[in-house]
Amino acid sequence: MKTEYDSPWKEIIEQYFPEFIAFFFPKAYQDIDWSKKYEFLNKELRQITKDAEIGRKYVDKLVRVWLKNGEDAWALIHADVQTQHEKNFAERMYIYNYRLFDRYRRHAASFAVLGDTGKKWRPKTYKQELWGCKVIFEFPAVKLSDYGKKWDSLKADKNPFAIVVMAHLLTQKTAGDHDRRKNEKLALIKQLYRKGFSKQDIINLFRFIDWIMALPETHEGLFWQEITDMEEEKTMRYMTTGERIGFKRGITEGMQQGQSRIIAKQITKKFRSPLKYQLSELEKLKSDDLMELGEKLFDFDSLTQVHEWIDKKINA
Numbered sequence: 001m002k003t004e005y006d007s008p009w010k011e012i013i014e015q016y017f018p019e020f021i022a023f024f025f026p027k028a029y030q031d032i033d034w035s036k037k038y039e040f041l042n043k044e045l046r047q048i049t050k051d052a053e054i055g056r057k058y059v060d061k062l063v064r065v066w067l068k069n070g071e072d073a074w075a076l077i078h079a080d081v082q083t084q085h086e087k088n089f090a091e092r093m094y095i096y097n098y099r100l101f102d103r104y105r106r107h108a109a110s111f112a113v114l115g116d117t118g119k120k121w122r123p124k125t126y127k128q129e130l131w132g133c134k135v136i137f138e139f140p141a142v143k144l145s146d147y148g149k150k151w152d153s154l155k156a157d158k159n160p161f162a163i164v165v166m167a168h169l170l171t172q173k174t175a176g177d178h179d180r181r182k183n184e185k186l187a188l189i190k191q192l193y194r195k196g197f198s199k200q201d202i203i204n205l206f207r208f209i210d211w212i213m214a215l216p217e218t219h220e221g222l223f224w225q226e227i228t229d230m231e232e233e234k235t236m237r238y239m240t241t242g243e244r245i246g247f248k249r250g251i252t253e254g255m256q257q258g259q260s261r262i263i264a265k266q267i268t269k270k271f272r273s274p275l276k277y278q279l280s281e282l283e284k285l286k287s288d289d290l291m292e293l294g295e296k297l298f299d300f301d302s303l304t305q306v307h308e309w310i311d312k313k314i315n316a
Contacts, residue, residue: 005083005115005168008211009059013079014040015204016160017063020079023161024142025111028077036066041076048099059083062100062108076100076108083115094126094137112141117172119145144168158195160205163188167209178219185213186226260285263294271303281310289313 013020017038022029032038045062059081066074078096082089093110100108114122126137147154147165154162167188174181188209192202215223264278282290293309300306 004214005171005212006059006081008208009081009083009115009164010061012160012164012204012208013059013061013081017061019160021077023157023159023165024113025140028109028111031067031069032075033066033068038066039064044103045078048096048103060096076104076106077111078108079111079113081113081115085116085118085121090123090126090137090139093123093139094135097137097139110139112139113144114141115144115168117145155191158197160197160201163191163195163205164208166191167212171212174213178216181213182215182219182223185209185215185223188213189227260290263290263297266294266297267303267306270297271306273303281307284314285310286313 017040018029018032018034021032041062041064045060048062049060061077061079063077063079064074065077078093078100080093086092089112093112097108097110100106112123122141122143124139124141126135128135144165148169151166154166170181170184170188174184189206192205197205260279260282264275264282267273267278268275282293285293293306293313296309297306300309
């Protein structure tokens with residue numbers, strides 16, 4: 001099973017941005033006036049990254065925040081969660097940073113969270129020099145694998161991102177071991193209640209855990225059966241059946257939308273077709289059909305063949 005990291009991370013950061021900064025970059029958190037509203041600049045981020053490679057996905061967020069000192073009034077944070085090794089990652093961070101300066105004439109804070117499985121890859125500096133003309137760009141980078149040595153601290157920490165980091169690391173550790181993943185997933189769900197989160201926080205974090213720690217259908221059924229058994233024993237306040245159905249539907253739809261966008265971009269790049277039209281067609285397909293199309297796509301010689309294949313699946 002291919003693990004989906006990017007979409008769950010994007011969603012959880014938008015839901016808990018102050019907690020994200022507090023957990024990973026506490027110095028910045030202390031300087032920000034959180035009593036004022038912060039603003040996600042999604043449109044502006046797309047404009048500075050519009051020539052990025054088609055088909056690549058990044059967990060990038062651009063946020064305007066207000067400062068306590070009042071001197072600069074507001075500041076920009078570019079946060080990037082990188083879940084796999086990227087050769088030119090530091091260069092990309094530098095490019096986005098200077099593009100932000102060019103647009104706003106403000107020095108943005110560029111923060112990186114590295115969620116790959118490697119131990120040695122730790123980009124935090126970009127350097128270039130020619131005949132005495134030198135560029136040195138440094139940015140704070142946090143390595144998620146380092147938290148594997150701080151497991152007890154994560155269990156005790158009530159910041160939602162302690163759970164997020166645990167789920168991320170356990171997803172990597174249980175790759176291919178469905179029995180262990182099911183058990184670890186159940187243990188994480190129990191921790192949501194032990195930490196005393198509100199009902200909405202539990203639902204949000206439950207969604208992240210279930211999304212990232214995906215299980216095959218058989219193990220998924222066993223997982224939900226154990227959840228039901230615990231609910232019947234009244235040992236914990238789990239979601240009602242109605243909430244659970246809506247929750248699962250939301251995850252499925254979220255995953256499908258992510259698949260649709262990736263494949264639509266691939267079709268657009270290969271056949272130079274309108275992205276908006278391709279998305280509207282692909283969203284009619286089931287998740288399994290999208291996965292199959294992703295594998296078959298580059299065997300097609302024309303856009304007509306693609307649409308014939310899609311029509312056949314829709315009308316099957």
